[in-house]
Amino acid sequence: MRPVLLVFPIELGLERLLEQIILSTMNSLKGLHPRRSFLKLGLLGGLSLPISQRASYGAESLPAQEVCAFVKFLQNLSFEDLARTIRKMGFDGIEGTVRPGGLITPEKVDEDLPRLMEALRRESLEMTIMASGINRIDDPVAEHTLRLATKWGAERYRMNYFRYDMDKPMAPQRASFKAMAKDLAAFNHELGIQALYQNHAGARYLGATMWDLVDLLEGIPQEDISIGFDVRHAKVEAGLSWPVYWEIARPHLGALYVKDFVWDQGKVINVPLGQGWVGEAFFHEGRLKHFQGPITLHVEYLQQAGSEANAQALNKDLATLRQWVKSI
Numbered sequence: 001m002r003p004v005l006l007v008f009p010i011e012l013g014l015e016r017l018l019e020q021i022i023l024s025t026m027n028s029l030k031g032l033h034p035r036r037s038f039l040k041l042g043l044l045g046g047l048s049l050p051i052s053q054r055a056s057y058g059a060e061s062l063p064a065q066e067v068c069a070f071v072k073f074l075q076n077l078s079f080e081d082l083a084r085t086i087r088k089m090g091f092d093g094i095e096g097t098v099r100p101g102g103l104i105t106p107e108k109v110d111e112d113l114p115r116l117m118e119a120l121r122r123e124s125l126e127m128t129i130m131a132s133g134i135n136r137i138d139d140p141v142a143e144h145t146l147r148l149a150t151k152w153g154a155e156r157y158r159m160n161y162f163r164y165d166m167d168k169p170m171a172p173q174r175a176s177f178k179a180m181a182k183d184l185a186a187f188n189h190e191l192g193i194q195a196l197y198q199n200h201a202g203a204r205y206l207g208a209t210m211w212d213l214v215d216l217l218e219g220i221p222q223e224d225i226s227i228g229f230d231v232r233h234a235k236v237e238a239g240l241s242w243p244v245y246w247e248i249a250r251p252h253l254g255a256l257y258v259k260d261f262v263w264d265q266g267k268v269i270n271v272p273l274g275q276g277w278v279g280e281a282f283f284h285e286g287r288l289k290h291f292q293g294p295i296t297l298h299v300e301y302l303q304q305a306g307s308e309a310n311a312q313a314l315n316k317d318l319a320t321l322r323q324w325v326k327s328i
Contacts, residue, residue: 021033033292065256066092066294068128068323073302073310075103079112079119086125089315093128093294095158098145100133106141108149117152128294129228129255130157130194136180137151137187142276146191156194156254157293159184162206162216163288177206178216185224196228197256199245201236201268208237210245217252226254236268246287253291258321259298270301273317283324299319 009039041277069091074082082103096116098104104112120126130149134142134157149157162177164170188195197217199207206228207213217225227249234242260276274280299313 006228007056008106013112017270028102046263056196063219065288066128067318067325068093068095068287068296069314070095071103071297071316072131073299073304074307074314077307080122083125084118085311087123089311089318091125091297091318092280092294093126094192095129095131097131098125098149098157099131102131102146103132106133109145112150115146117154118194125155127152129296130154132157135162135184136193137184143187146187150191150193150289156196157226158196158198161198161200161308163204164206166204174206174212174216176298181220181225188224192297194223194254195225197225198228199230199233199237199249201233204315210234211246212236214248214252222252226293228255230257230259231254231255231269231282232259235276235277236261242289253293255293256288256291256295257298258295259300271295272301272313273320279323289326295321295325296297300322 069086069089070092071082071086074085075097077085082094082190096103098106098109100106100305117127127149128150133140134144134145137143146157162180164173184195197207197213199205199210199213201208206216213227217227228247229240229249234245258273258278260271260273260278262271262276297314297317297319299310301314302310
């Protein structure tokens with residue numbers, strides 16, 4: 001590799017200078033070393049937060065996990081504005097939607113995915129999780145999207161759900177889903193990318209009761225397909241017995257999904273983090289002591305209120321989440 005001369009304006013502050021040096025190094029190694037490799041080496045140790053935030057929280061109180069923002073309701077921002085907004089809040093990356101109706105649509109993935117990844121890298125961020133519409137590999141669009149995402153450094157993606165047809169027998173459907181998952185896992189293994197299957201409450205969703213999801217993943221390596229454990233959906237579905245779901249999911253755990261809710265006259269209402277049933281206790285009972293995967297923060301209670309309101313809500317909920325995880 002030829003030596004690279006790095007030139008930076010002298011007026012750059014120390015922190016920004018270090019970020020620019022690392023980003024330039026990353027760009028020179030594009031396709032070889034995703035940002036997480038630098039994180040594992042400690043090169044980006046505390047740079048994902050501004051100095052003021054790192055000082056107020058203290059290095060010893062920062063969570064070991066990466067924390068990313070689900071940006072479904074910030075999709076009207078440009079890639080550059082989105083990256084700047086997320087970086088200023090102090091997130092490590094995004095859970096970005098690459099699916100029909102998403103931040104990037106399948107028909108524009110060749111053009112838009114590289115642009116998004118470059119915008120994130122310029123702000124020392126990453127696509128921590130790619131939220132996709134993929135749950136089978138016998139689809140040329142799915143295969144192409146995963147190959148391109150891997151080329152640009154994506155290391156994990158959220159799968160589309162398997163949905164039951166309630167008018168048909170369950171056993172054959174589960175067998176079909178299991179075969180699709182096995183083929184998808186083999187392709188993931190070939191590419192070196194990990195799929196996440198998020199549990200979602202509701203009768204039609206495979207994984208709502210967790211047992212069928214664990215059965216689906218039997219024999220599939222965790223690094224090929226894992227579980228994105230959603231605390232909110234587990235508590236909605238299981239009530240007081242939700243810890244059982246957690247225990248059977250743990251061997252397959254790949255990411256943690258965080259959002260909050262309350263029950264109101266039999267209906268589930270999404271609320272700001274800390275105002276509902278999810279609760280700080282989940283993080284203080286040793287459950288995440290040995291978990292090193294990412295935490296993804298969702299704001300679902302404002303829906304289409306606009307990017308500014310949703311960004312403010314993400315920022316507020318992130319502050320709550322930091323307080324919850326700092327004692328892990």
